Amino acid sequence: MIRVTERCVGCGACMPFCPKEAISVMGVAEIDAGRCTLCGRCASYCPNQAIEVER
Amino acid sequence: MRAVVVGAGLGGLLAACALAERGFRVRVHESLPYPGGRFTNLEFRGFQLSTGALHMIPHGRRGPLAEMLAELGAGVEIFRSEPQAVFRIGGRDYGVDEVYSAFSTGEKLRAMKLLAMMKLGRARAGEESYAEWLERHLRSELVMRLADAFTGWCLSLRAHQVPAAEVLAQVENLARLGETGVPDGGCRGVVDALVEVLESNGGELRVRSRVLGVSGTSWSFRVHTGEGAEEAEVVVCNAGLHRSAELAEGVLPPEYVRMLRGVESVPGVKISVACDEPVLGHSGVVFTPDAERVCGMNEVTNAVPELAPPGKHLLMAHAAPAGGDLRREAEIALRDLHRLIPDFRKRCRVLAVQTYRGEWPVNHAPSGTHIPPETPAGGLYLVGDGVKPRGWMETDGIAMGVREMLEHLSRALEESSV
Numbered sequence: 001m002i003r004v005t006e007r008c009v010g011c012g013a014c015m016p017f018c019p020k021e022a023i024s025v026m027g028v029a030e031i032d033a034g035r036c037t038l039c040g041r042c043a044s045y046c047p048n049q050a051i052e053v054e055r
Numbered sequence: 056m057r058a059v060v061v062g063a064g065l066g067g068l069l070a071a072c073a074l075a076e077r078g079f080r081v082r083v084h085e086s087l088p089y090p091g092g093r094f095t096n097l098e099f100r101g102f103q104l105s106t107g108a109l110h111m112i113p114h115g116r117r118g119p120l121a122e123m124l125a126e127l128g129a130g131v132e133i134f135r136s137e138p139q140a141v142f143r144i145g146g147r148d149y150g151v152d153e154v155y156s157a158f159s160t161g162e163k164l165r166a167m168k169l170l171a172m173m174k175l176g177r178a179r180a181g182e183e184s185y186a187e188w189l190e191r192h193l194r195s196e197l198v199m200r201l202a203d204a205f206t207g208w209c210l211s212l213r214a215h216q217v218p219a220a221e222v223l224a225q226v227e228n229l230a231r232l233g234e235t236g237v238p239d240g241g242c243r244g245v246v247d248a249l250v251e252v253l254e255s256n257g258g259e260l261r262v263r264s265r266v267l268g269v270s271g272t273s274w275s276f277r278v279h280t281g282e283g284a285e286e287a288e289v290v291v292c293n294a295g296l297h298r299s300a301e302l303a304e305g306v307l308p309p310e311y312v313r314m315l316r317g318v319e320s321v322p323g324v325k326i327s328v329a330c331d332e333p334v335l336g337h338s339g340v341v342f343t344p345d346a347e348r349v350c351g352m353n354e355v356t357n358a359v360p361e362l363a364p365p366g367k368h369l370l371m372a373h374a375a376p377a378g379g380d381l382r383r384e385a386e387i388a389l390r391d392l393h394r395l396i397p398d399f400r401k402r403c404r405v406l407a408v409q410t411y412r413g414e415w416p417v418n419h420a421p422s423g424t425h426i427p428p429e430t431p432a433g434g435l436y437l438v439g440d441g442v443k444p445r446g447w448m449e450t451d452g453i454a455m456g457v458r459e460m461l462e463h464l465s466r467a468l469e470e471s472s473v
Contacts, residue, residue, distance in 0.1 A: 013106055
């Protein structure tokens, strides 16, 4: 499971780090669950600790 | 003496380099995996987007940031933008010195006089906002739109949200220094050069290192991280005003902590666009007073082509929101771009829409707030975009805040036997 919490401001810092280009940002980040491999890179690059990954 | 810097944003890195150069043993803790904060590059599809800033230094090679980089020995070339700025009105671009010709005959002369007075630093203002001040001097719809575009681009605030005295001081500095520039390598070019200077002076940068709190008393602090606690005589917080208040709550008086917590950060919207050819044709600012939300655009690849893949260009637009729903604000800003750029659909492709607010804002304090870098705790300082002295904006404001911090520290060390 991957979840974008209300801490997300939509800054897009996560987007380029996704190896699957599964993140789109418009006001907040949205992760395409079909493409996401739960690698967690987006979470480690989030300045607001807004992404939670449960493997 | 030992100094710990919390946060490796532009302010934190400038402070760290200057302290290392002055003989401090410096360690910088950055919670993210990379330094630079909202002032570094994000590579996406071969384009160097940015984490925040628009790859631009407002006062170019002649401003406080360039001066400080040179003093520190950070070798970053800054390319001067020519023109510095234009205003896109009714589809035509007017240079800063010809913008009065866009006014009606009745307003033209008064607009010219007002601009001249502002540039010479002869304009005075009381407590009123910039919008109120302008209204008093030249009641004109166009002048208000120009002012909103200017403050919207530079400060992410509209003219009614900024004190007139602050804007007048900024305009005077812009007129005096007369330059805007793009650093080689974009924001990251500056950050990389600073990290190199820091490390060559014996300073240490730790990424993925989150500071949990600061304890102790003036000039004798303990900084707590996941690795344990370390002692330092000087602590510099570059973590935003709210987070700094939270970290140092135990060493600061409650009323000061409340003051920091009460400062509201400034939101904004940035749109990065890929173009197959130059759309603006220069690297200066194109202010957009006709648009609903977009305040200005730049195309930095005209100065530094490496910020885009070969032959491509990177255009960035900034919008100052009018409401709290940033998704909606971003949609309005996108609509603006289609109107501002002829054949947008054919020539341009939106790469990213980035919004900034809360603890990751455009600025941690609205322009004109003037929180000094020194705090009630001796040796504990604040730097960053929440701490800009009067008359200084964007990255040059951050550099001026760091300079004030260093001056205060020198005085404090001279006066005491610390």
